[in-house]
Amino acid sequence: MPDHHSYQDPFYGWTTPKAISLCLHKLKECSSSLPVEAIKKLILMSEAKILNEQTSTSSLEFLTKLSKKYSISIEHLIVIFNGFVHVLRLALKPPAAFLKPEIFKDDLRDLKFSEAIIEEFHNILFGPKRDQLYNVAQERDRPRLSFLQTFDWNLDVTLTTASLSRCIEPLLFFQFRTTDNRNLTFEVPIKKFNELRYNTALLLKEMEEVDGKQALKLLET
Structure with missing residues (x-):
């Protein structure tokens, strides 16, 4: 089976966005101190960020708690969280039918994300909130002219x-x-x-x- 990159660009483009590169770098630095469960919470929080959902605590408060709990710099967590949000926003730009689950996973593997993170992103983008996420993203990104x-x-x-x-x-x-x-x-x-x-x-x-x-x-x- 031919590599999909021979006929389709990665969802993030041919150049890795700086926000994602920094996120990967900080994840590597914090790999020994930031458990998978904490990373999953950050990804879920990035989904809430896209949907503009009201949570009991703000993003900054949540990141502050994680910073104290795992003794990780708040700046590092902000960079990681920003990278996760960036991944979701880029993945939601093409039409829902264009980005296939396996292609999306392959693109994340090319970026060197871990399998646990890839699976979490997959569950969000192709889960029960799939249509809601795409609708919110399309509404936010569409051109807006004055009336x-x-x-x-x-x-x-x-x-x-x-x-x-x-x-x-x-x-x-x-x-x-x-x-x-x-x-x-x-x-x-x-x-x-x-x-x-x-x-x-x-x-x-x-x-x-x-x-x-x-x-x-x-x-x-």
């Missing part, structure tokens, strides 16, 4: 007088206010505004025609 909050317009007309030799063309003033508190203002002559209306209507008509042709092709097949 139109208010729209005002005004017509400015200058009437001819005895001192003017010609009639000044009316102007339309538009002002938009977006949800990110930006104010956008522009002006356009009536003639140009009518051109915009015409071209918009023409574009919509052409889109309807293309859509209709596509529907006919689907019916033929």
Whole structure:
């Protein structure tokens, strides 16, 4: 069976992220003093971090307790915890159907994670909260554009007088206010505004025609 790396990139990319490299380094340093059960708790806490679940104690308080219990630097534990969160976030970026369990395990083995850690990550990403985790991650990472909050317009007309030799063309003033508190203002002559209306209507008509042709092709097949 061919190596999946020959046709699919690792979930973390071709370069190991710095957060994960530091996490692996600190895990190696603490291997003799940090038991597997404590590491599993850190991974479970990273899952709660992704889901934004409210826990009885904050992440920092929990890390402080582990630091005192096992006589490990709090800085080391923060680096390890941050690396675990990073692994989950990267694994949740592709669509749920794209990352297969065995491929995910192989990628973690390439990173030199222990089998106990790999199994714990596997249980989280492919366990009962799988859909919830992916939905939370996709909602957080999707592009967010500002929305139109208010729209005002005004017509400015200058009437001819005895001192003017010609009639000044009316102007339309538009002002938009977006949800990110930006104010956008522009002006356009009536003639140009009518051109915009015409071209918009023409574009919509052409889109309807293309859509209709596509529907006919689907019916033929």
